[in-house]
Amino acid sequence: MQNTISKKILLPLLASIMAVSPLAIDLYLPAMPQIADDLSTNMPAVQNTLSIYLIGYALGLLFFGPLADKYPRRNLVIIGLSGFILATIALLFARDIETFTGLRLFQAFISSAATVVVPGTIRELYKKDTAKGLSYVSMIMMLAPMIAPAIGSAILLIHSWQAIFVVLTIYVIAVLTFTAKLLPNSGELKATQHVSFFGRYKTVFANKSARFDLIASMMVSLAFFAYITAVPFVYLTVFGVSEFVFSLLFAATVFALMTAHLINSKLVVRKGSKRMLKYGLIVAVITSSLLVVVTSLELPLTYIVLTILPLMGSISMIAVNADALILQNFSHQTGTATAVIGVLRFGIGGLAGPILAYFYNGTAQPFSMLMWLSILVVLLAQLPRMLNDKKTKDIS
Known part of the structure; x- marks a missing residue:
């Protein structure tokens, strides 16, 4: 370029x-x-x-x-x-x-x-x-x-x-x-112009090192859409806040997302995407677990907000680093890889509404459980890499 x-x-x-x-x-x-x-x-x-x-x-x-x-x-x-x-x-x-x-x-x-x-x-x-x-x-x-x-x-x-x-x-x-x-x-396209349309997708899905990051990107998207789908009901109906307060709470979440991206942009060059994804995942596991406890005990709204803000920030940190790790595997198929990320993200995100509707019980618990389970799947997908990195570090 x-x-x-x-x-x-x-x-x-x-x-x-x-x-x-x-x-x-x-x-x-x-x-x-x-x-x-x-x-x-x-x-x-x-x-x-x-x-x-x-x-x-x-x-x-x-x-x-x-x-x-x-x-x-x-x-x-x-x-x-x-x-x-x-x-x-x-x-x-x-x-x-x-x-x-x-x-x-x-x-x-x-x-x-x-x-x-x-x-x-x-x-x-x-x-x-x-x-x-x-x-x-x-x-x-x-x-x-x-x-x-x-x-x-x-x-x-x-x-x-x-x-x-x-x-x-x-x-x-x-x-x-x-x-x-x-x-x-772009100046990098000519090398793969002979590859067929479907061949490009085959190349992306055949890359083993990208699969676990695709799972991470997909599942944090399910957690994100669970929040987007459920939060109007949780804030406006369960806790009965006004539309004005709801807009402030929603803006606070966006601010948390932006803050997480700012932190990531400052640290990722030194720490690397793998480590930043790990940090985000640790925060997500802790805060999503706390959110389940808070909703199960039906604690006041303040506790929901205090767990939601760092949880949403950590989700965004996981997503951006997972995407970066995926793209680093494809120097000549970044468009195809982006398409795969987007389709999986929107596809799984579209399931949030039906899942929450099926488990609806008039409380905030279904949405907190869905976010928690989504993060657990990310943890299971990333655990082999984290253990392998630790083993490599111990050997060296």
């Missing part, structure tokens, strides 16, 4: 590309009731467009992942952002829920062409310090879901739900403009 572009410029650009989908998801959440009324449908139908978006995004990752290893990355970003802009403009003219849903599906599918290249670009830029670059990008990107609902609500006060998608279009046009000017093309 060309090194003429400063990391201080390139990393915010990559973060802004990655923020497209979180903004597309979170900006319109406050407008769902208005969309339902305007399109003469019910709330469940509009809520389903969120699931449809996630499905479209996962399918897009499967399709564009191998292409990101074959064609120039900047070209894919331009295609993805341009298609997203067209789909978003078309949403302004949707007059029924079927059209709206179809456009959301396409919007998500084409946007993945832009985002799937970002981890590979970071890997190429940071080499063995990939986790540091991923932490920086994640830290910047997390501002999007933190402020998006508030921005969406403010736009609704001024205008309509269509205005939300106008603002989203303007944002993506700006990102596309900077991408075309600043994002360099």
